[in-house]
Amino acid sequence: MPIHSSCCKKSHDLAKYLASKPADILKECPAYTAFGRCPQGVKCRAGSCHTLPDGKQLVNEELASKDIVTQTNFLSNDIRKALRAKKYDFSRSDEQRKLLDAKKNNYGGDDSGLNEMSAENKRFDPETRPVKKKPIDFIGKTYLAPLTTVGNMPFRRICKEYGVDITCSEMAMAGNILKGTNGEWALLRRHVSEDIFGVQICGNNFEQLVNTSELINNECNVDFIDLNVGCPIDSVYEKGCGSGMFKTPNKMYGIINAMNNVTDFPMTVKYRTGISIKQPIAIKVTQKLDEMGIQLGIVHGRSRQQRYSKLADWDYIKQVKESSKHMQIFGNGDVFSWEDYWEKMEETKVDGIMIGRGALIKPWIFEEIKERKVWDITSNERLELLKKFCNYGLEHWGSDDIGVNHTRRYLLEWQSFLCRYVPVGLLEVLPAKMNQRPPAYYGRNELETLMASTNVADWIKISEMMLGPTPDDFVFIPKHKSNSYEG
Ligand SMILES: Cc1cc2nc3c(=O)[nH]c(=O)nc-3n(C[C@H](O)[C@H](O)[C@H](O)COP(=O)(O)O)c2cc1C
Structure with a gap:
């Protein structure tokens, strides 16, 4: 159907558009330089290098013909349609659901039977595990924590360049992945430099989490799926997602077991010490996950109640590690220097350490750790x-x-x-600590002072x-309270 020109409010005068366009912000367009063509065309804010005066677009044929692909995990239209029409084949999840329902009936119709499932699904009995998994070599590797909003792909690329080994997507809501939501699928993208990469999902019920695991297993290029059992945010917790999964542990074990059974790659679980500081439960949870054949547990040494207050409890993380027979354990919390990192590795004997805020504040921390030296970056x-x-x-x-x-x-x-x-x-004193609030200071030059503001x-x-300049109506309010040294 032809579009009536009077319906469209946009300018159709290319010459006028180009003449009124604000100055470019860069001399070289990143997409044109990397791929030989820019998908933004005349709208590119670094477009001078590929736009002729009449608006025609230059293509670097040699580069463009290579069809360089740097990202994977796009949702195809066919899969989106199948998901929206509820026609996607979730047969492995359905089978797990039936097994679970049978167990529930055996145990009087409640979730208590799920508790027994893990014990029955003996980790080293190949007959009971439908999928034989090839483990990932996680041991001794550095791990960049999943970080909502800030752990985006450009940031992860930077950390890869500083030598981090394992990367993970930001937390994606399983329900939205199943709905084929573009924004949630964008979180699953993997850059070619991410050589050990997993996606983290969050949800509160069997269908969401197990079906999503099967979907990711079939359609995505990932090395592992991580389940979020740590998110403390009230709205997430109250729905029984994130650390809210601790409220119904038997249900959680049943879901994790089924997730593990519908995926061909290892599963990992990221959890806190417990809901309240007075009742740590991570040791018990670790023993259950261990029995189920989960490859890696990542323990953030704080309870949900604690949020970021008080230091992470690395003594407890050490006990968690000691309680695990087979499952590998990574510790997480407050690591901010190479000294901290190696000291904690030595003292707790964990299999590795995950780093979150330390990487956000100084992404070169991964290089410092590997080279065991401080970098006085300018x-x-x-x-x-x-x-x-x-x-x-x-x-x-x-x-x-x-x-x-x-x-x-x-x-x-x-x-x-x-x-x-x-x-x-x-x-004056090294190493710096994560939770020390520095007094206001002047840097060694104006830029350093500005960067500390x-x-x-x-x-x-x-x-x-x-x-370039921000638009006049630009407003910015940070999503995370990173300035709060407790939060
Ligand atoms: C800004 C921000 C976003 C976070 N997003 C997530 C997330 O999406 N998934 C998750 O499991 N943890 C998330 N966390 C928690 C971190 O992964 C990590 O467990 C926590 O910050 C403790 O580690 P650290 O002391 O090294 O920062 C987030 C933390 C911060 C500061």
Whole structure:
């Protein structure tokens, strides 16, 4: 059907559009440089290098013909349609559901039977495990924590360049993945540099979590699925998701067991010490997961109640590690220096350590850990890092106005953590600790001082060095309370 020109409110005068377009923010377009063509065309905010005066687009045929693919895990239209029409084949999940219902009937129709399931599904009895899994070599590897909003792909690429071994997607809601929601599927994308990569899912019921696991198993390129049993946020907890799964442990075990049975790759579970600080339950949970054949448990050494208050309890993490016969255990909480990392590895004998805020505040921590040395990074080197993030962001979110806006917002979210970094050259005592609030200080030059500012207006100023001026109506409120040293 022809579109009536009077219906469209957009300008159709290309010459006028090009003449009124604001100045480019970069000389080189990241997509054109990487792939030989820019999908944003005339709208690209670094478009001068591939746009002729008449608007025609240049293509670097040699590069474009290579069809370089740097990201995987896109949702195809066929799968989306099948999901929306509820026609996707979830036969493995259905089978698990039937097994579970049979167990429930045997045990009087409640979830208590699920408790017994794990014991019956003996880990080393090949007859009871429908899928023979090839384990991943996690031991001794550094792991970048899943980080909602800030653990996006451009940030993970930066951490990969600093040598992190394992990366994980931001938490994705299982229910939305099953609905084929674009935003949730975008969280599952994997960059080619992520050589050990998993996706983290969150949900509260069998269908959501087991079907989603089967779907990801069939349609995605991942090495493992991680179940979130740690998220403390009230709205998540109250629905029985995240750390809310601890409220009904038997139901949780049944779901995890079934997730493990419908996937061909290892499953991992990330959990806290318990719901309340007074009643840690992670040791018991670890023993159950161990019996089920879960390959890796990641224990954040705090209870749900604690959020980020008080330090993570690494003595307890050590006990969790000691309680596990086969399941590998990674510890998580407050690691902020290479000294911290190796000390905790040595003292607790965990199989590895996951790092969250330490990587957000100083992503080069992974290099420091591997080389066992402190890096007194300069403000110019940090600025180069931000430029790199922006390039990766424009490649990922697009280099038109919308992509620039997304890149800026994610950069600002990240800056809310980056500003907590205190250059080691200014510290009197090393190593720095995660929970020490530094007094306001002057850097060794203006840029270093600006980078330490906790004022959003200063973060915006820094973003403008890479992404040009912000629109007049631009407002930014950080999503995470990263400045709170308790939260
Ligand atoms: C901004 C932010 C986002 C987070 N998002 C997630 C998430 O999506 N999934 C998850 O399991 N944990 C999430 N966490 C918790 C971290 O993965 C990690 O367990 C916690 O920060 C403790 O580790 P750390 O002391 O090294 O930061 C998040 C933490 C922060 C600070």
